[in-house]
Amino acid sequence: MSKKTPGFRAATILDVASVANVSKSTVSLVLRGSDLIPTETSDRVRKAAAKIGYVYNRRAAELRRQSSNAIGVVISDLRNPFFAEVLVGLERRLAEAGYTVFMAHTNEDLERQQRVLTILREQGIAGIAICPALGTPISLPRSVKSWGVPLVVMVRTLGGGASYDFAGADNSLGVRQAMDHLIGKGHRRIAFLGGITGPVLQQRLDGYKETFTAHRIRFHPDLIVTSQPTREGGHAAMVRLLKARKSVKAAVCYNDLTAFGALSALGDAGLRAGVDFDLIGFDNILDTIHSNPPLSTVDIKPEQMGAEAAVLLLARIKEPGLKVQRFIQEPTLVLRQSG
Amino acid sequence: MSKKTPGFRAATILDVASVANVSKSTVSLVLRGSDLIPTETSDRVRKAAAKIGYVYNRRAAELRRQSSNAIGVVISDLRNPFFAEVLVGLERRLAEAGYTVFMAHTNEDLERQQRVLTILREQGIAGIAICPALGTPISLPRSVKSWGVPLVVMVRTLGGGASYDFAGADNSLGVRQAMDHLIGKGHRRIAFLGGITGPVLQQRLDGYKETFTAHRIRFHPDLIVTSQPTREGGHAAMVRLLKARKSVKAAVCYNDLTAFGALSALGDAGLRAGVDFDLIGFDNILDTIHSNPPLSTVDIKPEQMGAEAAVLLLARIKEPGLKVQRFIQEPTLVLRQSG
DNA sequence: CTGAAAGCGCTTACAG
């Protein structure tokens, strides 16, 4: 909390009014762009405002109007470029619509998420967009709804029963596309690298297992090597895989970050991705284009996903009675050099 | 702008007061944690608040108190993990101090930056932390100061005359450390890859050139290959370098992103960084640990830099009369496998 | 077309 420099009194519409020789209602009307005011008058008002350096006090206006032009955005892991890209798309669309974003980073910490949500609520924001932290209770959407604040959930679903607006991707299909490609190249033993828990992992693993069934290939559970969904994790997972099952020459990764780690482990072992080992990532973050080698991956257009989440939220704000909305990004496989 | 669900009237301190059988002043005092109120009474008030689902209206309170607990954070390029990491450090420290962040992304667009600054001003934030977009006029700090809002500039300086709080790194020294290392390994012809413009490039190039002088090595201007400070740019720069000057076997890059692009171009050419070519990045973003190969780079602790910027801003808010503050991160060379 | 008045939900001296 901070007060303004003492002694300094900011100009208000009353000051503008007195300079322009009108009432403060008139000033307010002009500022809000009402067409009740003749051009001559409104010009005079605007000039007066500029002259005395008047600054619109949005908080006061919003308090009076019981409205808000701020939207709370809660991100679980900003160090993952995927989420940063989602945020970029979201922020841009929101800014275009005249909204400002209150950004909070939970770092996958449920307690922090709770705290942050409470603060956002007290700020009186117009809506919330959230990438829920892992382990977020299914009750979250109901709870936020009960506050009367519009909500969109991004990336991670929250389990069966709850109904809420959601923007995400078809994770199972994405993995199936990657798997089909690898099978098409002749691979039969294909590993799945990375991920510990969460709905997204669940969906991606589903796609992984479904592919074996669809192609009548026997599935070996130990082809799944779990790890933190990070570069470190991907590196460790690939090291373990190479040690345990030398015959495996292909893998799809939980996400691009794990794939980068795996790429690095491959390099350590003197193996070249795309020639000695086929590796496919997931997300298509910007980094994949010029990794070494450029990463083949499943494109779910992170930035666009963020923008779509904004669209859903904006629609919900405008029309609270709307039926539940879902945006599910169609994945596409983008082939580069790694597999 | 959105209104709350119609018909729904949120509880106010007046409601709490009537339930708790006290005056609204008492409620306010309790909520603000005043010790004027006996425990028995404040317990009663808190219970009443919880019972009717009262939510503190921060905007109203702040309007009355002429204060704010929001800080505007303006980021120029959130797609660059370096800035995302700075943001994470900044946000965490600010949140710890009880502040919320209004986040705006300018995408290096000066017009957008101007717009965003105006909006932040109208929101009545307590302070601004900005990574200025390239080409930001030197007058920006003066202008923000004239609004009466505390400011900290991050990462990029704004030129000579202006005085403002700043958190950044010793860029020249960082490059010199990298260069000394390469020279120690026996290299004489060392390229500088990436960057187009801006103060950071200037400083890093200064360090680059100084090293040649210090070691009495002849400096070839065409060893500097400029490019966008991105992976694409780094890739293109390395391709050009490889084509033009086959004798060069070492380079320091403008930043880690360019280094990744260069790594990728090296891979394309069948060259291994760290054995056929020594490559050093700058920033030490998280991605460097497990790139292929792991990138040697100059560590300027992005997350900590963000946290330090928060510290400076918080100090400025508390004590507007403070003399100009600077935090300049000491770089350290971290050697991994690329060079 | 413009002005006087009430009110958004708080905080803060000031009495009592």
Next chain:
DNA sequence: CTGAAAGCGCTTACAG
């Protein structure tokens, strides 16, 4: 220790 009152800077019917 608690209550009545004024006021933060706006907006919005309502008169005129």
